[in-house]
Amino acid sequence: MKLSLVHVIGAFLLPVVLAQSKRATNSSSFSTTGLLSSGAVALGDWDAAYQKAVGFLGQMTNEQKLSLITGSDVDALNWTALVMKDGTQGPNVYNYETGFSEGSAIVYTWDKNLISTQFSAVAAEFYDKGIQVAQAPTSQTLGRTPWSGRLVEGLSPDSYLNGIAFGLGAKAISDVGVISCGKHFLLNEQETNRQSSGSSTSDVAPYTSNVDDKTLHETYMFPFYDGIKNGMGTVMCAMTKVNGTLSCENENLLQELLKTEIGFPGMVTPDVNGQGTAYGSAQGGLDYGSSSYWSNATAIRNVIGYFYVNLNNGSQPASVSTSAYVDVRGNHSQVVRTTGSVGMVLLKNTNNALPLSKPLSIAIFGAHAGSIMVGPNYPFTVLGSGPVYQGHLAGASGSETTSFSILVTPHYALTTKALADGTMLRWILNDTYTAEAIAPIPTKRDLDTTTYGNDTGSSSSGGGGGDSFSGGTWLTQTYAGYATDASVCLVFINAMSGEGADRTELRNTDQDTMVNTVAANCNNTVVVLNTVGPRILDSWIENENVTAILYGSLLGEQSGNSIIDVLYGDVNPSGRLIHTIAKNESDYNVLRQIQCNPTLRIWVRFIVHNVQLLLRHCHHHQRNRIRMAYPTGILAVGGKTDFWDEIFTVNVTINNTGSLDGNEVAQLYVEFPDEADAPVRSLRGFEKVLIASGASTKVDFALRRRDLSYWDVVAQDWKIATGEYTFSVGASSRDLRANITMTLGS
Structure with a gap:
């Protein structure tokens, strides 16, 4: 939503807002505006897009940059404002398109190939309708309450499963040439009392999700690491509050966690009524919307995703009206x-x-x-x-x-x-x-x-x-x-x-x-x-x-x-x-309320299976020696580089002892040492395999540093705990067939 909020920029703010410094400003206001230009985030695959964005903005006047971030055309440079539409099930309210399954439905498959295939097909229909930004996939509503009105959109209450699907969706959409917009950042967990009155200080609406640092990282931020690592170019902040502050004005969420800790290089766009004030949203980290506060970094974030998915190559058809006869359904x-x-x-x-x-x-x-x-x-x-x-x-x-x-x-x-x-x-x-x-x-x-x-x-x-x-x-x-x-x-x-x-x-x-x-x-x-x-x-x-x-x-x-x-x-x-x-x-032991306290870090699923399987063997192989408890790599898009290193592999052999061929979802669960203060067992891998009757197949689970880490609230970093880890594989969290233990650390 766009709010026409015009404020006089004080002279004391002007240098902070407009400056394109080589290092982050010392001011708490707009403290991360220089992240992209300073080299504080290693851009990797995003670097070429960044250079194109800088070159493009170098041709703009200040007035044109302001037009850019408020969603207006810049005719002098042939820039047409980005068209953004929901959703995971296809471009919202268009004719002559496919009615896809909802987000939760594709995760029910537990099939990584099918998840990618549907998101690719959805993105193709966005592309062919001339839409540049698909407001999808939807990680959250995550599912802290089964009464949430939007559970059908979310990709599972389990943060690991949610993150894998979220990352696959972001990559599939980006690979087609459409900007993926992940939502909602963060803790948009119920619909009751969600609507903002336009005031960032209202105590009545919207509700606030009050969450501790460990829960915030291990449950709610966890999937966004996957999405951003896999090419997500836009993130939608929610219309609700987190710890008492509007999500779209929350400097801790947007500036410190999203843009700095996860290294997100793209644009933050608001949900409806998410922007309360021009100054508050600009300071908090919002990049798109009507505001007189802006910076070069903000303008760059508005276009970097456009260049990242190569929308500048001139191949995309022009955007069409919702009722135009442009049939994009194919097969x-x-x-x-x-x-x-x-x-x-x-x-x-x-x-x-x-x-x-x-x-x-x-x-x-x-x-x-x-x-x-x-x-x-x-x-x-x-x-x-x-x-x-x-x-x-x-x-x-x-x-x-x-x-x-x-x-x-x-x-x-x-x-x-x-x-x-x-x-x-x-x-x-x-x-x-x-x-x-x-x-x-x-x-x-x-x-x-x-x-x-x-x-x-x-x-x-x-x-x-x-x-x-x-x-x-x-x-x-x-x-x-x-x-x-x-x-x-x-x-x-x-x-x-x-x-x-x-x-x-x-x-x-x-x-x-x-x-x-x-x-x-x-x-x-x-x-x-x-x-x-x-x-x-x-x-x-x-x-x-x-x-x-x-x-x-x-x-x-x-x-x-x-x-x-x-x-x-x-x-x-x-x-x-x-x-x-x-x-x-x-x-379920959760209620709808204005003060939400989502301290539950994971949900256990009761999952049925229909293939009689026998897991005979469980082996492990350590790929890289774990020398440090904390990641030491440079900050990059998706977090520190070594946060994603594959350090451990578990492999099992599965026999189908039934009389029929069938698919099975082999699932890997990890029990952490007490130091991690983790759930009894955490999903950390799954593979769907088709096994013929009487046949067997080998399944490998590659674990990354992130999969074996917990959030250390004192060190403010992800840490691999010292102690014994148990790795179990089975048909569900309640049907484990094989396990192996290993001690990490000294």
């Missing part, structure tokens, strides 16, 4: 379909309920199975949404609103499949259906003169109970009536929320009642759930008639096809959870 629908199916998690599968194989009859239940009355898109809103969607939910709202050119629903996909298989379909596409019968009940005269199915005039209590006709298609149109005679019952449910308001529930009474009603009348009930975040399942997950559960995020335009691919076994459901599913709401 991206297949990317969406693959990502959606691979990202579904099989939470339960008893009695060989799945995969389906030409069932004689299927009964479909729930609004989530079919089309909404008007759709597929819904109006853009930042006022929250949900708690459920009365149609098939495949995309989010707010800044991550999916622009569907089409939407394949499960009902449509099942109809197509049933047509090919000869399966009989019935459906009730409603979560609260209560009518006894829509079709008229036949009279005695009807029974005397009409044949229904195989019955000739005699009523029967078979089928769905009451006045129904077993052996035919004339059944009482109720949940029970349609469930009783079906070979398989498919119940579709969802949970929706969106930007601007937090979730109001983690379960839904109507949907849970529907599941239990169907299961009471159908001993082969399969539940398909798509949700924006954790969804409590305890009211029916142990029901013996609920034979299978598929659980996932919002899958995009091919959602119905992706789900059917899994239901019928065309794709192995190899997704894994990215958050904890609790038994009760109280198990």
